[in-house]
Amino acid sequence: MFDFFTGDNAVWFYAVPFAIFAPIYFSFVWHIGVKNLFYKDTAKIERKRLQSEHQERINKRRESKAGTRQREDHAATRPSKYWLAQGVAYGLFMTVVSVFATSPSYTYLGAGEAQIKLNLSHPGQRVEACVQRSKSELAELAPNMRSQMKCSRERAEIKLELDMDGQVLFRGTAVPAGFRRDGSSSFYEKFFISAGEHQITVRMNDGDPSKPFTHVLSQTVNVKPTQNLIVGFNENEHKFYFK
Amino acid sequence: MNVLTSIRIFIQNFFLRADKEYDRAFGPEWNPMRQLGTVAFYLYFVAAITGIIVYVFFETSVNGAYESVEYMTNEQWWFAGIMRSLHRYSSDGMVLTMSLHLIREWSFDRYRGVRWYAWFTGVMVIWLLYVSGLSGYWLVWDQLAQYVAIGSMEWLDLLGIFGEPVATNFLAEGSLNDRFFTLLVFVHIFGPLFLLFMMWIHVIRVSQPRINPPRGLAIGTLVALTVLSLVNPAVSHLKANLDVIPTELELDWYYMAFYPLFDAWGPGVMWAVAIGGSLFVMAMPWLPPMRQHEPAVVTLDKCNGCKRCYEDCPYGAIEMVPRSDGLPYEQEAVVDAALCTRCGICVGACPTSTPFRAEDELITGIDLVHLPLKGMRKMVDQAMQNATDGIVIVGCDHGQKVDNIAGAAAVKLPCVAHMPPSFIDYMISQGAKGVLVAGCPECGCRFRYGVQWMQDRLEGRRDPYLRKRVPRERIRTLWASPLDEQLLNDTVKTFKDELAVLSDHVSETENGDV
Numbered sequence: 096m097f098d099f100f101t102g103d104n105a106v107w108f109y110a111v112p113f114a115i116f117a118p119i120y121f122s123f124v125w126h127i128g129v130k131n132l133f134y135k136d137t138a139k140i141e142r143k144r145l146q147s148e149h150q151e152r153i154n155k156r157r158e159s160k161a162g163t164r165q166r167e168d169h170a171a172t173r174p175s176k177y178w179l180a181q182g183v184a185y186g187l188f189m190t191v192v193s194v195f196a197t198s199p200s201y202t203y204l205g206a207g208e209a210q211i212k213l214n215l216s217h218p219g220q221r222v223e224a225c226v227q228r229s230k231s232e233l234a235e236l237a238p239n240m241r242s243q244m245k246c247s248r249e250r251a252e253i254k255l256e257l258d259m260d261g262q263v264l265f266r267g268t269a270v271p272a273g274f275r276r277d278g279s280s281s282f283y284e285k286f287f288i289s290a291g292e293h294q295i296t297v298r299m300n301d302g303d304p305s306k307p308f309t310h311v312l313s314q315t316v317n318v319k320p321t322q323n324l325i326v327g328f329n330e331n332e333h334k335f336y337f338k
Numbered sequence: 339m340n341v342l343t344s345i346r347i348f349i350q351n352f353f354l355r356a357d358k359e360y361d362r363a364f365g366p367e368w369n370p371m372r373q374l375g376t377v378a379f380y381l382y383f384v385a386a387i388t389g390i391i392v393y394v395f396f397e398t399s400v401n402g403a404y405e406s407v408e409y410m411t412n413e414q415w416w417f418a419g420i421m422r423s424l425h426r427y428s429s430d431g432m433v434l435t436m437s438l439h440l441i442r443e444w445s446f447d448r449y450r451g452v453r454w455y456a457w458f459t460g461v462m463v464i465w466l467l468y469v470s471g472l473s474g475y476w477l478v479w480d481q482l483a484q485y486v487a488i489g490s491m492e493w494l495d496l497l498g499i500f501g502e503p504v505a506t507n508f509l510a511e512g513s514l515n516d517r518f519f520t521l522l523v524f525v526h527i528f529g530p531l532f533l534l535f536m537m538w539i540h541v542i543r544v545s546q547p548r549i550n551p552p553r554g555l556a557i558g559t560l561v562a563l564t565v566l567s568l569v570n571p572a573v574s575h576l577k578a579n580l581d582v583i584p585t586e587l588e589l590d591w592y593y594m595a596f597y598p599l600f601d602a603w604g605p606g607v608m609w610a611v612a613i614g615g616s617l618f619v620m621a622m623p624w625l626p627p628m629r630q631h632e633p634a635v636v637t638l639d640k641c642n643g644c645k646r647c648y649e650d651c652p653y654g655a656i657e658m659v660p661r662s663d664g665l666p667y668e669q670e671a672v673v674d675a676a677l678c679t680r681c682g683i684c685v686g687a688c689p690t691s692t693p694f695r696a697e698d699e700l701i702t703g704i705d706l707v708h709l710p711l712k713g714m715r716k717m718v719d720q721a722m723q724n725a726t727d728g729i730v731i732v733g734c735d736h737g738q739k740v741d742n743i744a745g746a747a748a749v750k751l752p753c754v755a756h757m758p759p760s761f762i763d764y765m766i767s768q769g770a771k772g773v774l775v776a777g778c779p780e781c782g783c784r785f786r787y788g789v790q791w792m793q794d795r796l797e798g799r800r801d802p803y804l805r806k807r808v809p810r811e812r813i814r815t816l817w818a819s820p821l822d823e824q825l826l827n828d829t830v831k832t833f834k835d836e837l838a839v840l841s842d843h844v845s846e847t848e849n850g851d852v
Binding site (some may be wrong): 127128145177184185189192193195197198200201202203205209210212272278279281321322325327 | 360362363364365370426427430431434485492495501502503505506509510538539542558559561562563565566570572580581582583584585586587588589590591592597598601645648649658
């Protein structure tokens with residue numbers, strides 16, 4: 096049966112954010128102008144009517160007042176040299192548009208360089224080991240909740256190191272995602288290196304930080320210029336890879 | 339004068355000089371420097387229409403996107419290629435005109451008070467313009483798109499709102515699927531729609547907003563963009579390949595100037611710059627120095643609900659509401675303080691604003707608190723005493739430098755249209771030889787319509803009119819830039835000479851010589 100208050104599809108999970116944010120959102124869009132779609136702004140309509148009446152009066156007066164100086168029509172009376180000047184102005188504008196649309200060029204990666212991208216998203220080991228539930232413990236649970244193993248959700252932080260030719264490129268720790276720290280720990284780093292042969296070593300500890308690294312890979316890799324070398328972790332095979 | 343003020347004045351002078359030169363070529367009405375906002379609107383619509391055409395030829399798939407854009411550029415260059423170039427250059431032009439518009443409004447201090455709303459919402463327009471433009475660059479799926487896509491995702495990843503870094507979607511060839519391009523098209527359609535919505539919000543509080551440039555300027559801009567598209571068509575980089583890092587990139591600096599900074603400084607600093615910069619710019623209208631006076635006030639005893647102030651207010655700050663004081667008029671004027679710019683144009687429109695009264699009766703239907711009608715008449719009386727050659731110049735606080743003109747005395751108001759035409763009648767009847775009204779350039783009034791309304795009032799096209807008895811040959815108008823000091827001096831000199839001839843002629847007539 097659909098449970099309104101517990102489980103992944105609990106109603107409150109959607110209702111609470113909606114109740115908080117919907118009034119804010121609708122109030123915002125209402126006040127910035129949506130209300131004008133529903134309520135006629137009588138003052139604005141009246142102003143438009145007055146403006147149109149006023150314009151009519153002006154037009155009539157202009158027609159009746161022969162000899163009154165009219166506002167100059169700059170376009171109509173403009174000699175050809177001004178059209179030329181306009182052409183120059185448009186040319187200047189378009190030159191500025193065109194030039195900065197593509198230049199100056201930007202060197203993102205120098206000649207003979209390549210990139211290492213360290214990308215990893217891996218759940219650490221559980222902080223507390225799983226324990227077997229006794230029969231009495233299982234009996235107390237609802238039938239659909241009778242899992243044999245009782246496991247804590249929290250995962251360990253992951254410690255990761257990347258070295259190249261004996262030099263440290265990266266050393267860091269990532270905490271598990273989620274409020275309960277039960278998600279994966281992620282790393283995303285990139286490094287520019289010179290192309291050529293390099294000894295690359297990557298190490299990870301996904302459990303107790305006081306113990307040695309749990310996963311290590313060290314290889315000599317021939318990195319080509321402009322290559323994007325991925326250093327990642329294969330979750331199926333539980334080992335690092337260079338690609 | 340501090341450094342910031344010096345910079346502001348330097349930029350202001352740059353725009354004033356540009357205005358002057360462009361006025362000579364385009365005339366005040368077509369001057370693109372005074373139409374930066376409308377040109378930006380126009381370029382948006384050019385980009386939108388050409389974008390719809392380009393979409394007809396575009397294929398939303400990883401392998402098809404680049405090929406379809408190349409087809410447009412090379413095979414169909416005579417139509418789809420031009421549309422692509424127009425699409426690109428109009429969006430670039432929009433960034434350029436929008437930036438100039440922003441700098442111009444800042445340099446002229448036109449972002450405080452009532453203008454805060456347009457300024458504030460303008461920042462959101464900038465963000466949406468960048469979302470719209472950059473999402474378009476992704477669609478080409480060339481090396482530039484690859485660079486921008488990865489950079490943008492790395493930037494977003496710093497927020498930590500995604501379970502795993504979204505940049506990993508661009509890790510290696512084969513990471514992307516066609517659905518990604520469907521999503522991109524969605525972003526590139528809805529981004530510009532939200533942008534248009536925000537542009538509407540940007541001008542919603544402006545009375546009679548101008549969002550379309552004059553037809554001549556619109557045609558000229560489109561022709562120029564088309565010529566540019568033919569001469570220098572937009573082209574792509576090599577096809578994106580996530581296994582290969584691009585080396586040299588021809589960045590579109592209008593949209594991508596922040597990316598090299600991102601490479602150099604990292605995402606944290608760039609978020610600080612983007613968020614901090616936006617918040618600072620949004621807060622600018624409330625930062626010191628505040629220069630706000632009290633808004634205009636209505637004196638109901640003198641207001642007969644004639645609606646002239648209501649018609650003339652360039653900011654729609656006056657509402658007409660049912661009469662509340664029992665006097666036998668239908669309506670009364672009410673000032674919305676949040677919209678009032680304290681320009682005084684309403685005072686100039688009010689038929690009760692006349693100086694031909696005893697001082698204690700100098701009360702008008704609507705008036706400025708910091709410069710009431712009494713104060714204006716005192717200024718006028720003082721100026722007439724100081725005008726050794728009998729010429730009074732009516733100027734404004736933001737326009738020509740009317741002080742210190744030999745033989746003439748100045749009356750400076752917030753806007754020249756603050757002065758009711760009856761004051762000119764008053765000056766001539768009290769002995770002034772001539773009155774020169776020297777305001778902002780045509781179409782360049784700080785308060786939008788001050789110059790136009792004043793000219794119309796003087797020429798009998800708009801209430802309140804200048805009375806027929808006032809000799810028109812003793813009145814001169816000069817709408818010019820603050821940089822046109824020589825023009826002002828020459829105009830005063832010529833006017834003085836003409837008035838001298840006029841005086842000789844009058845005295846000869848009085849002596850019976852003619």
